[in-house]
Amino acid sequence: MPTLTPKQVTDVCAAIFEAAGAPEDRAQIVAEHLTRANLCGHDSHGIQNVPALISLIKEGMIKPQGEWNVVRETPSTALIDGGLGLGQVVCQGAIKVAMNKARTVGSGSVGVYNCTHIGRLGDYTTTIAEGGMIGVIYANSMPGVAPYGGRTRVLGTNPLSYAFPTGDGDPILVDFATSVVAAGKVRAAQHRGEKIPEGWVLDKDGKPTTDPSDLFLRASEPNSAGVLLPAAGHKGYSLAVVVDLLGGALTGSGSSKKVAKARNGVFVQAFNIESFVPMEVYLQNLKGLVAEVKNASVADGFDEILVPGEPELRSKQKRLADGIPIPDFAWQEVIKTAKDFGLDLDTILSLPK
C-alpha cells in the first residue's frame, strides 16, 4: 500500500484534472479538496474518488470548464446555477457568496442547482469557520436510503455539516450522513469480508441482513440491490427529508430521487457571530461547553469523550506526520486513470527514476 505526502496527493490529482480539461486553478481547488478529505480520514471523498470523477467528466456529467452564476439574489440570500462545473469549485464559490452576505447583513444563505458532486461537506463548513463565521451545509444526493417504515430507495444519504470557530484552534466540526451509515462503510465491510450489524441494511426483499453485499446490485441479478436505513429511525428519516427539501426543493435541484448520478442539491449558510453577540461571549460559552464535555465521566467501553471534529483532526495530525496511505486497488485505479491521459506519475511524484 503506497503512502503519499499531502503534496504528492495534490499534485497527482491536479495533474489528472488538468489533463481532463480543467483550468489549472480549478484543478488545484479540486485537488486540494480531495487531499484534505484524505487527511481527515474521509477517504471515499479523497484521491480514491478521482477515477469515478474523471469518468463523469468523460461522460459529460461534469463539465470541467462549466461556469457558475448567481441567478437570483436578495441582500441575505442567493441562488446559484452551478453550470455542471466541478462541484468543489462551484461550492467554494457558493460559500464565498454566503460569507460576503453574512459580512454585510449578518447572515448569508445560498442554494445551488446544476451542482455536480461536491465531495466532503465538512470541508466547506470548515472553510467558513476558518473565516471566523459559523457554517452550515445540507446536500441531498442520489437515492439509497429508505424512508422510516419503508424499504425502497427514496432518500439519499443526505448529509449535513456544521462548523463553529473556536478562536485559537481547529473548528468544532459536525459532519454526518442522515442514514445509519454511509454506503462507503458497508462497502468497506464487504472488502474486509466482515458482517455488518443488523439495522444498517435491508436486502432486496426488505428483510434485515448482516451481509454487506446485500446492499449492492449484483451484476448478474437485476433488482438485487438493497437499501440503507435512516439513522435513529424516524429522526434520521426526518432529517433526510429536511436535507432533501432545503437542498432539493428550495434550490430547484429536485428530490434525491430526481438528483442525477453524482449531483448534489446544496444549501449553505454563513452566520456572522458578532451580528449576534461579541466574539468573546460566544467563545466563552463555546469553551465552557467543550470543558463540560471533556470533564464528563467516561462511560463503560470508552477511553475518552471526543468533541465533534476531533476524529478528523486526529487523522489529519497523523497523516500530516506519517503520510496518506492509499489501498493498492485504489492506487492502481488512479495510475490507470493517469496513464489514460498519458501522464507520467513518476515525474509528478518526483520519484527517483
Place this chain on the structure above:
Amino acid sequence: MPTLTPKQVTDVCAAIFEAAGAPEDRAQIVAEHLTRANLCGHDSHGIQNVPALISLIKEGMIKPQGEWNVVRETPSTALIDGGLGLGQVVCQGAIKVAMNKARTVGSGSVGVYNCTHIGRLGDYTTTIAEGGMIGVIYANSMPGVAPYGGRTRVLGTNPLSYAFPTGDGDPILVDFATSVVAAGKVRAAQHRGEKIPEGWVLDKDGKPTTDPSDLFLRASEPNSAGVLLPAAGHKGYSLAVVVDLLGGALTGSGSSKKVAKARNGVFVQAFNIESFVPMEVYLQNLKGLVAEVKNASVADGFDEILVPGEPELRSKQKRLADGIPIPDFAWQEVIKTAKDFGLDLDTILSLPK
C-alpha cells in the same frame, strides 16, 4: 379521565395564567400554545405543564409581565433579550422578527437569551410555515443527556424543529429531541410500570438499564439520577452540540449546563422561499418528494409510511373531533393550581352546576 374541548383547555389555561399575573392577551397566547401541544399529542407541553409553569412564576423564574426587547440587529439578524417573560410570548415575538427580516432581505435569523421555557418547538416552525416561509428552530435546555462516550449529564435533550409549507395543507413538520427519547417517554414508561429498551438510559453508575426509574432522582437517595443517551450515538450527540452552540453560545444564553431550570437558549430562522425559487418550483419538488415517500414499498412490521408531521396531524384531527383526554393525576394538579388562585373551574368550563 376527563376529556375537554380545545376551547375548554384554552379557557382553563388562560384563566390560570391571568390569575398568576399575565396580561390577558399574553395569557391567551400561552393558553393557545398549550392547547395546540395537547391537540398534537405532545401532552408534556400541554395543559399538563401548567402547574409546573405556575410554580416557576411563583418562584420568580418566569415573569408574566416581563418584556422582550431587540438588543442587537442587522438587516437579516437580531438578538433578543427575553426579559424572563413568558417563553411562548417571547418566542412568538422572535419568529415575527425573523419573518419580517425574511420578508425584507430573504432570510431572518434571531437568537434569544433570558428566555424561559418556550414549550413545543414545532408550534413556532408551524406558525412560520403557515405564513408561507420555511421555519427552523433550535433550543438548548437543562442538562439530562450524556455526550457520546460519557455518562454525565452535560447536554439538554436539545431539540430542533423544521417546518415547510405545502401550499394547500398542513406543513411538513420535523420536531425531535437529539436524545434517543425525551425524558417524558421514560416517565411515561415508569407510570405504566413498563421496562424501557436498552440504549435509552444509563443508571447513576453509568450502567445500561431497562428500569425507567433509574433515570430520575430518588428523593431518599442523593446522586441517584441516571442519564439519557444521545440518539444514534455520535450523530445525536453532534447535533446536540450544534443546538447548544447555536442556542447557547451564539445567543449568550450559555450552554445546557448553565441554562437555568425551565430556560431555553433559542435560535430561530425564517426563509422566504421566493427569494430562492418561484413558489411553484418549490411546491412541485416538495410534492414530488411526498409522492415518492408515499409510493415507497412498506417494510415488514409497518402498515404505512408517514411524512414527518403526520403523527401530530392525526392526533390533532382525532382530538378536534373527540376532545383532549387528560389523565386524572394531571387534571387534579390543574384543579389544585386553579383553586390556589380561587378560580372556579366549573364556571370556566361552563359546566352545568
